[in-house]
Amino acid sequence: MNPILAEVTERIIKRSQSSRSAYVESMKAAQEKGPYRGTLGCGNLAHGFAACGQQDKETLKLMNQANVAIVSSYNDMLSAHQPFEHFPAIIKEAAHEMGSVAQFAGGVPAMCDGVTQGEPGMELSLFSRDVIAMSTAVALSHNMFDSALFLGVCDKIIPGLVIGALRFGHLPGVFVPAGPMVSGLPNKEKARIRQLFAEGKVGRDELLEAESQSYHSPGTCTFYGTANSNQMLMEIMGLHLPGAAFFNPNTPMRDALTAEAARQSIRNSHVGGKYRPLYEIVDEKSVVNAIVALMATGGSTNHTLHLIAMAAAAGVRIDWQDFADISSVTPLLCRIYPNGQADVNHFQAAGGVGFLVRELLDAGLLHEDVKTVVGDSLRDYTKEPFVEGGKLAWREAPENSLDESVLRPVSRAFHREGGLRLLTGNLGRGVIKVSAVDEEHQIVEAPARVFHDQLDLAAAFKRGELECDFIAVVRFQGPAACGMPELHKMTPYLGVLQDKGFKVALVTDGRMSGASGKVPAAIHVCPEAVNGGALARVKDGDMVRLNATTGELAVLVDSAEFEARETVTMPPSITQGMGRELFAWMRQSVNAAEQGATVFGQLEAYRD
CATH class of the missing domain: 3.50.30.80 (IlvD/EDD C-terminal domain-like)
Structure with a gap:
């Protein structure tokens, strides 16, 4: 382990000792062995499954199978969230195949900074994160669930979901992304036309055409802003399935990953036999790993706010000095717009998160000994998923970057520090x-x-x-x-x-x-x-x-x-x-x- 990273981690652990201990104790106090709905009175439980089909009612009565909460940011106006429309059906089918049940527990609001940019509605944007956290808590407050799936992508949605989920950290949980839209107008060309419009050299029609060619289909925006930084961090914090972040929506791979997330959340529940609550996954080391990933990829400055709030929800105390010290020893391995010309689809094609994690682990720049939703080592995230014969499997990510203008090894980093x-x-x-x-x-x-x-x-x-x-x-x-x-x-x-x-x-x-x-x-x-x-x-x-x-x-x-x-x-x-x-x-x-x-x-x- 890099000595500076080890030092920063130790001081975070020391600084967080009382707050982290209090958090862990509160999560242990909330734990129950067996299905949580078993603690409810008969009238409470009947309300909880009144709208279910008969098969699901019988399953929920028996108390020997899991009930999975679905918390989603779906709406059909915003491209990043529109794909989530079909996820609950995929999740419910996967749960049924394992003899369990999944219920749509609640929705959270999802607004787009791209739509509200420069408009009065933008003043609600940051606060929507905390509203999302509270909405997540409301969704989980019925105590009907043994694990949870959190469906979200963009700027305030993932931080809000994480904060809310960590207040129910005794539950196992898996975060489920929708993926980026396919590549459109190159980001550099979009920026060029924006500047021409600012100078009065092109009109609104030309500007709108360029913007429409850039933001053109379901999925997240393809530049490396907060939305895609979110997905990078969820993966390196071990909250996604390995390799889940950057596959496009409405593809066999995306659907296979969604179904597997449901199955993994059931395996991680008490009744699944491998109880793995969120509070054991998000700790001081995973937070440090998140900061490293942010610096190595040139990620969003919004996370100098969000990661602090997310960590605090788990009793972990970090500050900007921690970010700066980690940045000083973390090489910049990615050039994704606005730090380069490529988009996240190019990053994925060049080797993606699996290549990045392996490089950082081998250089002593990530904590390997952390719990994740799939195991007890971050080394699991050096793999990438593939579908073979209709089944999902994992293999080692490429050993070499397939495009060093986008993604590089530590030995040939773009810059010696994160920036x-x-x-x-x-x-x-x-x-x-x-x-x-x-x-x-x-x-x-x-x-x-x-x-x-x-x-x-x-x-x-x-x-x-x-x-x-x-x-x-x-x-x-x-x-x-x-x-x-x-x-x-x-x-x-x-x-x-x-x-x-x-x-x-x-x-x-x-x-x-x-x-x-x-x-x-x-x-x-x-x-x-x-x-x-x-x-x-x-x-x-x-x-x-x-x-x-x-x-x-x-x-x-x-x-x-x-x-x-x-x-x-x-x-x-x-x-x-x-x-x-x-x-x-x-x-x-x-x-x-x-x-x-x-x-x-x-x-x-x-x-x-």
Whole structure:
């Protein structure tokens, strides 16, 4: 094991000792031997299977077979979730073949940041994660189930499902993905047309045609944003079946993996004879493995929030220093857009997760001795599935990458480190993802231009006011201010200016997610402006330094003068309409970005 990884793991274990112990004890207290529905009264149980067919009723009465909960993010508007429409039938058939039952326990909301980007609905996006966690808890609250399948893919859905599932961590569970859509318009071409539109060189018809060719069929978006980062992490945390992440929807392989997930969840139940609860799988080592995978693949910066919240749900305490230290020793092995030109389908074809896991394990960069949904070693995840004679089986993943422009061995890594860095200074603490930022752009020192909304920056660009070196300070975008929306509407404009030779960067208490690209962006800055953070004292023209090499984020103003400045208050915000008024209590209750930007104050009992 790499000594830095071993050191980080040890300090996480030490830091989490009391919170993890409290969590494990609470999960052990919830365990029951035999079917959980056996503890229910007759009237309760009758309500629980009243809508079942007669065969399922008889099975559930006998108490010698498992009942599997299906918790799904299905809706038929969003491409990533539409494939889940057919999964319950596949799961129920597989359960019946094993003499067990599967019930659709509940749905969770699934919204798309791509649809809401730059719109008022985006202010609900981050908080939807915690709503999903609560919805998962509601689905499992009937205590009818012996194991669970969690059907989800995208940005807030998987973190929310994980948080909810871990509060029922005494249950075995398997996460079931839908897979990416097949490749469409190359991501680089899509980005080029977006920039042309920002410059006024193409019209809306051309832009819509390009977007429609990129997002064109069922499945997740193919770039390596938060959705596909989620799937990578679920696999390397041992919560998927090996190799399940990146097979396309509506294929024999995808259906075979879905059916096998149902069978595995039954095997892992008390009545299946190999009891393997989730709380034993998600621990300090699996969380470290997740961070390693994030860094090795250039994954989403959203996970500097989500992984902290997910880990906290299991009593594990991590912070941004852990991310930075792990990043410093984890080589970048993947180039997937926006860190390259390929998409996740190319990554899968080049060798996929199996190749990646083997490389990292052999280099001492992952904990091998972890429990997973299929065994007691992460080495099981160096295999890939295949269908032969109508049956699912596994074989070793390719020994060599089939495309080293996309996926490389450790010995020929794209970069010696993962590219996520911690920034500190008199403007606060934040993170920056530099895996897609050229070295010449990783240090920017320029006058501040202050904005309170990403659309204000777009308007200034269109007025021709930004043809200069500057650092955009976009404040009052944190979770307590407005729900921490992603700020991608600015990306094409800043990209145009950088391409023209100007030194530009972004500093914000908001988010940019896994689609952040070539422009340096200091994000998640906390304390956030609305809570009196230093960003609320920055003025137009202040010199700001963003140095991703040294990790410095500072305003170059005399410290006494800067501290004496009056803190600007947030302008009157529009928090009515599009459901935003319903989330006021979340804005008032949410904690800081480095604590996961979550409203679950009760989980703090497991952190102290």
